[in-house]
Amino acid sequence: MNLFIIKTGAGILLFFLLLGLLYSSVWQPCRVIDPVEQGQMLPADRQPPGLPMPGAAPGRSDVQTLTPWLAPVVWEGTFDPVVLDSIYQAKNITIAATVFAQGKYIRFLKKFLETMEQHFFTGFNVHVFVYTDQPIEVPQVKMASGRQLTVKTVPTVNRWQDISASRMVLVLALIEDELHDYADFIFCLDVDSQFHGRWGTESLGDLVSVLHPGYYKVDRSAFPYERRPISKAYMAPGDGDFYYCGGAFGGLLQEVHRLTKTCSTNFGDDAKKGIEAAWQEESHINRYLWINKPSKVLSPEYLWQDFKPREPELHIIRFSGVVKNYAEIRPNV
Numbered sequence: 001m002n003l004f005i006i007k008t009g010a011g012i013l014l015f016f017l018l019l020g021l022l023y024s025s026v027w028q029p030c031r032v033i034d035p036v037e038q039g040q041m042l043p044a045d046r047q048p049p050g051l052p053m054p055g056a057a058p059g060r061s062d063v064q065t066l067t068p069w070l071a072p073v074v075w076e077g078t079f080d081p082v083v084l085d086s087i088y089q090a091k092n093i094t095i096a097a098t099v100f101a102q103g104k105y106i107r108f109l110k111k112f113l114e115t116m117e118q119h120f121f122t123g124f125n126v127h128v129f130v131y132t133d134q135p136i137e138v139p140q141v142k143m144a145s146g147r148q149l150t151v152k153t154v155p156t157v158n159r160w161q162d163i164s165a166s167r168m169v170l171v172l173a174l175i176e177d178e179l180h181d182y183a184d185f186i187f188c189l190d191v192d193s194q195f196h197g198r199w200g201t202e203s204l205g206d207l208v209s210v211l212h213p214g215y216y217k218v219d220r221s222a223f224p225y226e227r228r229p230i231s232k233a234y235m236a237p238g239d240g241d242f243y244y245c246g247g248a249f250g251g252l253l254q255e256v257h258r259l260t261k262t263c264s265t266n267f268g269d270d271a272k273k274g275i276e277a278a279w280q281e282e283s284h285i286n287r288y289l290w291i292n293k294p295s296k297v298l299s300p301e302y303l304w305q306d307f308k309p310r311e312p313e314l315h316i317i318r319f320s321g322v323v324k325n326y327a328e329i330r331p332n333v
C-alpha cells in the first residue's frame with residue numbers, strides 16, 4: 001500500500017516536472033514580448049509594418065506578376081515601398097538617369113525634371129544627365145540634396161529616328177567614360193513624359209524593362225517587332241515574350257552597358273546594309289530582351305500614354321507620355 005502511494009506520488013511529481021519543462025522550453029520562447037507593453041518603447045516608435053504577416057506576401061491576382069522565367073512584374077500592390085527603401089538606403093546607392101531633349105523636344109524638359117524631382121527615387125542619390133543641342137534652354141529646377149544634374153551638349157540632328165537611336169551610343173559612352181566608378185543603376189527615359197507617382201526602389205534590378213502600354217494585352221503575333229530577317233533586330237513569327245518600351249529601360253550599370261553596346265552595334269550593322277528597324281532602337285531592345293531576359297519587368301504604370309483611357313488594372317500611373325503633335329514637334333515626318 002505504502003509502495004503504491006509512493007509510486008503514484010512520484011508519478012504525479014514527474015508529470016508536473018515534465019509540464020514545467022515543456023512550458024519553459026517550448027511555450028515561453030514562442031511568446032512575443034511586446035516592448036511597448038513592457039514599457040521599453042513608446043507606441044510612436046514602433047517600426048512601420050513590413051509584410052502583413054510573417055511569410056505572407058502582398059499580391060495581385062488580376063494581373064500577371066511573374067514571368068515564366070520568374071522575374072517579377074511590378075504592379076502597385078505587389079511590393080512594400082517601406083521595406084524596399086530601407087534595404088537600399090542601407091546600401092547608399094546612386095542612380096543615374098539619362099534624358100534627351102533635342103530640337104523642339106526641349107519644351108518637355110521643364111515638366112519632366114520638375115515631376116522627376118517629386119517622384120523619381122526621392123531620398124536617394126540621383127544624377128540626371130540631360131543631352132541637348134540647346135544647353136542655354138535647360139531650365140533651372142531646384143533639386144534636393146544628393147541630387148544633381150549635368151548638361152551634355154550634342155550637335156543638332158535633323159532626323160528624329162537618328163536622335164532616338166543615337167541615345168544608345170551616347171549612353172554607352174557615358175557608362176564607359178564617367179559612370180562606372182560611382183553609379184550603381186541607370187535608367188534611360190523619354191523626355192516627352194511626366195512623373196505622376198512614385199518611381200522608386202521597387203524598380204531596381206539587374207536588367208529592367210517596361211511593358212509597352214499599347215501591347216500588354218494583345219497577342220504576340222500583333223507585336224510590332226522587326227520582321228525582316230536581314231535586320232539584326234529580327235524576330236521570327238512566334239518569337240518574343242512581351243513588347244517592351246524604348247522610352248524607359250534600365251538596370252545595373254554593367255547590364256545596361258551590355259544592352260547599349262549590343263543594340264548600338266546591331267543598329268550600326270543594319271545601317272551599313274541600308275536598313276532601319278521598324279521602331280529604331282526600340283526594335284533592337286526588344287530583340288536583345290528576347291535573348292537576354294530582363295530580371296525585372298515593370299508594368300505599364302511605369303510608362304503610360306496620356307491619350308489612352310486608364311485601364312482598370314492600373315491602380316496608379318507613375319510616368320506617362322504627354323499628348324503631342326508629331327507633325328509639329330519632330331524635325332522630319
Ligand SMILES: CC(=O)N[C@H]1[C@@H](OP(=O)(O)OP(=O)(O)OC[C@H]2O[C@@H](n3ccc(=O)[nH]c3=O)[C@H](O)[C@@H]2O)O[C@H](CO)[C@H](O)[C@@H]1O
Pocket residue numbers: 099100101102103104105106160161163164165189190191192245246247248279280281282303321329330331
Ligand atoms: C513611349 C516609348 O516607348 N516611346 C518610344 C517610341 O516613340 P515616341 O513617339 O515616344 O518617340 P519620341 O518622339 O518621344 O522620341 C524618343 C525620344 O527621343 C528624343 N527626341 C526625339 C525627337 C526629337 O526631335 N528630339 C528628341 O529629343 C526625346 O528624348 C524623345 O522622348 O518609339 C521610339 C522609336 O524610335 C522610341 O523607342 C521611343 O522611346
Ligand SMILES: [Mn+2]
Pocket residue numbers: 190191192247321
Ligand atoms: Mn516619347
